Amino acid sequence: MNNRELSEGPAGKRRGLLFGLSAAAALAAAALLTATHSQAIQFAQADEEPAEEEELAPAEETAPPRDAESIARGLTLYRDSLRCVMCHAWDGHVARVEGEPLAADLTRTQLTYDQLIEVVACGRPATGMPNHLRGSYTDAHPCYGLVFADMTNDMYPRRALGQTNEQGITDVVNYIVDVYVGKEMTFDNCVLYYQREAPQCERFRPQ
Numbered sequence: 714m715n716n717r718e719l720s721e722g723p724a725g726k727r728r729g730l731l732f733g734l735s736a737a738a739a740l741a742a743a744a745l746l747t748a749t750h751s752q753a754i755q756f757a758q759a760d761e762e763p764a765e766e767e768e769l770a771p772a773e774e775t776a777p778p779r780d781a782e783s784i785a786r787g788l789t790l791y792r793d794s795l796r797c798v799m800c801h802a803w804d805g806h807v808a809r810v811e812g813e814p815l816a817a818d819l820t821r822t823q824l825t826y827d828q829l830i831e832v833v834a835c836g837r838p839a840t841g842m843p844n845h846l847r848g849s850y851t852d853a854h855p856c857y858g859l860v861f862a863d864m865t866n867d868m869y870p871r872r873a874l875g876q877t878n879e880q881g882i883t884d885v886v887n888y889i890v891d892v893y894v895g896k897e898m899t900f901d902n903c904v905l906y907y908q909r910e911a912p913q914c915e916r917f918r919p920q
């Protein structure tokens with residue numbers, strides 16, 4: 714062992730230790746940087762147009778928390794009693810009905826949650842979208858500032874296939890926001906709709 718080795722020995726070790734420490738520090742700094750960097754990106758994206766697949770539909774962004782029971786009641790309303798399915802199809806896209814105007818595709822709607830509540834309750838005057846709230850367009854619940862007495866026949870929305878109360882409107886909107894708005898159909902939601910593994914669900918079955 715010569716002098717060089719003696720003098721370099723401990724120093725070498727210290728360098729090793731220092732290197733270890735600084736590597737760890739560098740890693741930590743890098744992690745911190747990545748964190749703040751990706752946060753910065755998130756903030757930037759909030760201002761700009763977010764990436765296509767991460768874009769939340771306005772209804773989802775503005776929806777209050779929804780409970781599973783309300784969504785389940787909403788499905789029954791959609792499918793059975795209000796029969797939204799007649800015009801909007803089981804999957805929320807558009808059903809072609811002989812002699813009826815084409816409905817809107819619910820998976821692509823840009824309406825907010827409150828606007829969905831309003832359009833499902835009140836329908837759209839002078840279109841094929843019926844008013845589903847019992848008592849809509851009366852003094853108890855004017856729609857778009859109107860009561861039926863103010864309207865001429867050609868302004869009425871289409872006659873509903875079924876009507877419900879305010880809770881029912883909330884339930885069916887919770888259902889469409891949960892299953893259709895801004896979403897692709899899933900195997901589970903298909904099975905939920907048909908209450909069994911119907912042939913329609915096969916193409917959604919996870920591989």
Ligand code: HEC
Binds near residue numbers: 800
């Ligand atoms: C008789 C056919 C019919 C039925 C039944 C029906 N709709 Fe519609 N719906 C339409 C039509 C047509 C439109 C497009 C109206 C327009 O021209 O603006 C529409 C529009 C809508 C819109 C507006 C979407 C947008 O982005 O503008 C929503 C939401 C909607 N329907 C939900 C429902 C729900 C929920 C039900 C059941 C409670 C229902 N509809 C029942 C025909 C129907």
